[in-house]
Amino acid sequence: MERSRVLLEAARIIREQREEIATLETINNGKSIFEARVDIDISWQCLEYYAGLAGSLAGEHIQLPGGSFGYTRREPLGVCAGIGAWNYPFQVACWKAAPALACGNAMVFKPSPFTPLTVVRLAEIFTEAGVPKGLFNVVQGGAATGQFLCHHPDVAKISFTGSVPTGIKIMGMAAKGIKPVTLELGGKSPLIIFSDCALENAVNGALMANFLTQGEVCCNGTRVFVERKILDVFTKEVVKRTQKIKIGDPLLEDTRMGALINRPHLDRVQGFIKQAKEQGAEVLCGGDLYVPDDPKLKNGYYMQPCVLGNCTDDMTCVKEEIFGPVMSILPFDTEEEVVERANNTKFGLAGGVFTRDIQKAHRVVAALKAGMCFINNYNISPVELPFGGYKASGFGRENGRAAMEYYSQLKTVCVEMGDVESVF
Numbered sequence: 124m125e126r127s128r129v130l131l132e133a134a135r136i137i138r139e140q141r142e143e144i145a146t147l148e149t150i151n152n153g154k155s156i157f158e159a160r161v162d163i164d165i166s167w168q169c170l171e172y173y174a175g176l177a178g179s180l181a182g183e184h185i186q187l188p189g190g191s192f193g194y195t196r197r198e199p200l201g202v203c204a205g206i207g208a209w210n211y212p213f214q215v216a217c218w219k220a221a222p223a224l225a226c227g228n229a230m231v232f233k234p235s236p237f238t239p240l241t242v243v244r245l246a247e248i249f250t251e252a253g254v255p256k257g258l259f260n261v262v263q264g265g266a267a268t269g270q271f272l273c274h275h276p277d278v279a280k281i282s283f284t285g286s287v288p289t290g291i292k293i294m295g296m297a298a299k300g301i302k303p304v305t306l307e308l309g310g311k312s313p314l315i316i317f318s319d320c321a322l323e324n325a326v327n328g329a330l331m332a333n334f335l336t337q338g339e340v341c342c343n344g345t346r347v348f349v350e351r352k353i354l355d356v357f358t359k360e361v362v363k364r365t366q367k368i369k370i371g372d373p374l375l376e377d378t379r380m381g382a383l384i385n386r387p388h389l390d391r392v393q394g395f396i397k398q399a400k401e402q403g404a405e406v407l408c409g410g411d412l413y414v415p416d417d418p419k420l421k422n423g424y425y426m427q428p429c430v431l432g433n434c435t436d437d438m439t440c441v442k443e444e445i446f447g448p449v450m451s452i453l454p455f456d457t458e459e460e461v462v463e464r465a466n467n468t469k470f471g472l473a474g475g476v477f478t479r480d481i482q483k484a485h486r487v488v489a490a491l492k493a494g495m496c497f498i499n500n501y502n503i504s505p506v507e508l509p510f511g512g513y514k515a516s517g518f519g520r521e522n523g524r525a526a527m528e529y530y531s532q533l534k535t536v537c538v539e540m541g542d543v544e545s546v547f
């Protein structure tokens with residue numbers, strides 16, 4: 124309950140300073156202030172949720188013959204290392220810190236060197252809220268600092284969010300110390316639109332699945348499979364809506380798409396579009412750099428959100444994670460076919476289906492090999508629901524009750540109520 128009170132106080136301070144933290148996050152990452160506010164809301168909700176669970180940590184009591192019994196205790200792991208990505212800096216730190224602290228651990232958090240700011244604010248807030256000194260720590264740095272944390276003998280667990288290649292290295296380092304890891308890696312998730320969907324919701328869902336945070340979202344539904352019967356009407360509407368997205372200064376109220384994280388990443392995303400064209404995809408809209416009218420923004424890393432048509436499953440833009448505002452549209456004819464194609468990927472983070480047929484919706488998500496599935500919506504992140512991947516998208520879960528298991532360990536105590544019967 125003591126941990127719970129401190130987490131609730133931290134949540135209260137974040138709510139109170141919402142605007143200031145959201146502004147800092149926009150400066151940190153380049154996403155629109157509109158979205159940064161949503162991230163900050165999800166962050167304090169996460170602290171409140173784990174505050175609620177902190178007092179519920181408990182074991183089991185198991186009866187044994189002759190009045191003997193056993194019981195289990197949920198104990199903290201110790202010092203947990205959190206290594207974060209640059210796309211959701213404050214939120215990722217809260218998703219890791221809240222369950223870690225609720226379970227009684229300490230955390231050393233390393234943000235991405237591209238977004239060092241807001242997690243420092245989080246550490247200050249924790250201190251103001253009454254978190255004991257040294258329990259939540261921030262270290263800045265890049266790969267070398269991350270490696271140091273993973274190898275450190277006092278670190279008991281590593282929770283990582285980032286790319287698959289780094290995830291592989293983290294798991295290798297953790298293996299040397301037999302440390303548990305949670306890996307939240309990339310994705311190339313399918314979004315399946317059946318012809319019996321509510322079209323406007325499906326269009327909204329496809330935009331939500333692709334263009335939040337400039338498309339730099341691990342669970343994005345970037346392979347949009349559309350039943351051929353509605354391909355034209357769906358595509359037309361998606362293109363129309365995509366062209367209306369307001370790009371520009373992320374601190375302006377009406378901006379809905381800010382700047383990508385850095386120049387190399389922007390170049391990389393542009394490279395994927397160029398390659399898509401070479402491989403036969405058609406750019407239906409966007410894809411070019413965007414230069415805002417405001418002269419002070421002319422060197423910003425802005426681009427126009429892009430919709431690709433005429434895509435096939437073997438194209439690089441359909442197989443690889445682009446991590447930018449690029450949607451690929453792929454027609455399909457039957458449920459059986461689309462499920463097979465949707466699962467034909469090394470990733471398995473998320474998936475979505477739009478249909479009014481409830482049996483079909485449940486049947487399809489049951490068949491999807493992905494950790495986070497949506498029916499008739501996409502990319503909402505209620506903290507009550509566990510989140511994490513299958514296959515190369517990683518393992519372990521963040522959020523929900525499930526995360527408590529990944530930040531605690533089980534001790535079993537066996538209690539003898541009779542005499543010891545020795546076999547010797």
Ligand SMILES: NC(=O)C1=CN([C@@H]2O[C@H](COP(=O)(O)OP(=O)(O)OC[C@H]3O[C@@H](n4cnc5c(N)ncnc54)[C@H](O)[C@@H]3O)[C@@H](O)[C@H]2O)C=CC1
Nearest residue numbers: 207208234235265266269270285286289307308309341446
């Ligand atoms: N699943 C997700 O939420 C995210 C996925 N990504 C993917 O990763 C790609 C590159 O983004 P980056 O930020 O460069 O990801 P990254 O995987 O290189 O970096 C993520 C974090 O790991 C740290 N790190 C890097 N190398 C390390 C090492 N050897 N040992 C320990 N820590 C290390 C970084 O400093 C950063 O804090 C993106 O294009 C995207 O595909 C990026 C951000 C989030």
